[in-house]
């Protein structure tokens with residue numbers, strides 16, 4: 001099994017190191033792997049002038065799965081568009097056809113206090129957001145800034161084809177089938193024709209999933225309902241742009257986004273796995289970052305790409321044990337628990353395996 | 354002063370009745386008005402076959418300000434696109450050039466418990482969201498569903514011109530100047546060229562407002578920060594689509610959207626005023642609905658269109674008194690307060706004037 005490792009920027013390298021140590025500790029348990037490390041994001045720009053170098057593209061294509069740390073930082077914010085770190089992320093998603101982004105928003109009971117929401121509103125929260133990742137206004141043409149009547153006009157195109165909607169819809173229905181059997185599709189069909197098509201196709205697909213209860217919600221209402229009563233949701237499916245917004249909102253409901261992994265899959269379950277949080281340049285290199293989202297991303301990789309459910313569960317249970325034992329990095333620390341650094345957290349997970 | 358009154362659907366007529374009674378009670382106090390009532394939304398479809406009849410358009414154009422209840426309901430959800438109630442809303446906004454949507458998200462101290470967020474996170478919340486309302490992907494061309502390679506493809510266009518951005522930017526800077534002098538502009542400049550232009554123009558405008566502190570936030574981060582630490586915001590400004598989502602999210606942070614008014618203004622402060630909540634068909638006609646958001650919308654009308662600051666404050670203070678005295682409609686009721694119906698709430702406000 002070939003894993004392409006992309007540590008990226010900021011805290012990326014240090015959290016990745018712990019995820020790799022955890023995988024190393026599992027080696028042998030039905031699981032062997034090779035690692036190829038490559039550059040992405042700002043560190044790739046620094047070394048090669050581009051955020052997604054040819055060598056990285058090659059390594060990613062050759063691998064079965066990709067594990068990514070984080071990209072970005074103020075250092076690269078003023079670069080021209082094509083050289084910004086996040087371009088690397090968009091490029092790898094598109095090139096490898098990673099259209100299905102799975103983002104769980106789970107509140108661990110031990111971390112209930114971290115949420116800004118009242119405990120009764122979020123206790124037991126377990127939402128899976130399925131976000132389409134290679135279409136929509138992110139990649140739609142035409143796009144740009146043109147001159148019109150003597151002024152600048154900026155434009156982008158939201159576009160979805162039936163087949164794009166159908167393939168992400170199927171992923172979402174399958175996921176719902178394995179969970180609470182409730183799927184909420186989010187659109188803005190009362191205004192946008194592209195999302196009216198989205199809703200129509202979701203309804204068509206639902207005929208093949210009589211065991212899954214499909215509902216629909218407008219995106220503005222979904223943004224409200226996530227705050228009002230988030231536990232009403234099981235699986236949510238939506239387009240790239242709305243998914244960007246709603247998945248971040250949902251993850252912040254937990255108050256502990258340092259805990260949340262993500263997967264971005266192609267049609268054959270090749271995937272890119274990364275924590276939902278950013279590169280946190282302010283604490284980079286200090287050994288303070290929370291490696292658990294990256295470790296849990298490695299678990300998702302074992303589950304989705306390598307079909308190693310038991311090993312994925314071993315990691316997830318080890319993380320739960322470590323939380324139960326009171327280990328906390330700074331981002332999730334509260335009085336009465338034991339504050340540890342990045343590496344000690346990795347040690348604790350390995351010990352708990 | 355000519356007010357065009359559009360009660361609309363669901364609870365619209367009953368909440369409007371109370372707002373008009375409150376205005377009636379102020380008659381004489383430097384303020385005289387004429388009312389012309391017209392149809393909009395589903396009730397207009399029922400009577401005339403269209404959600405924005407010619408007669409309504411005429412009445413709205415002839416008036417100085419428009420007071421609207423709410424539109425929509427399941428009854429009209431299956432109608433063809435052009436006949437859906439919300440088309441009436443989109444049409445009047447566009448026809449009257451109501452480009453500046455002001456949506457306060459205020460948490461009244463007496464209602465702090467209504468929020469799903471912890472009291473310390475939302476106590477004292479007072480955000481003003483300035484949403485552009487006549488541009489963006491809501492109205493952009495081309496749009497529709499076409500056939501391509503034997504499948505349907507849905508598409509919409511996000512588009513903003515420099516002058517559209519500049520005029521809403523100015524409204525937002527002026528509003529910030531009168532409040533906490535902090536303006537956060539929300540975009541997705543790392544992906545969308547249209548919103549890169551948005552950010553560029555906001556920076557250009559800021560030169561004229563050295564006393565206002567301008568910051569920028571990506572829309573996904575804004576959706577998170579509203580949950581994480583909403584009190585960091587004073588005024589937020591964003592486009593039509595992002596504003597739709599973020600203003601609803603922000604209003605739900607208060608837990609009491611039955612309290613929140615809104616204004617939609619043109620370049621001459623002619624405006625449409627309406628509650629932020631919907632038409633609540635489930636409780637329509639029962640005398641249970643909360644009229645306060647509509648009453649507070651009438652106060653916004655006095656302030657923005659008629660320049661009657663003192664009278665606007667009289668209404669707002671009356672609403673505060675009524676809350677302090679414990680009056681509550683069902684949506685904001687909690688033990689120890691006094692539950693009243695729509696009309697009794699109107700009575701209480703009038704008594705407190």
Ligand SMILES: CC(C)[C@H](C(=O)O)[C@@H](O)C(=O)O
Nearest residue numbers: 086087089090244543544573
């Ligand atoms: C960095 C950015 C381009 C990216 C996105 O918008 O998709 C990020 O916000 C995410 O959600 O992974």
Ligand SMILES: CC(C)[C@H](C(=O)O)[C@@H](O)C(=O)O
Nearest residue numbers: 190191220439440442443597
């Ligand atoms: C009803 C709908 C068209 C409308 C919008 O999306 O603008 C509503 O959600 C609003 O925010 O006023």
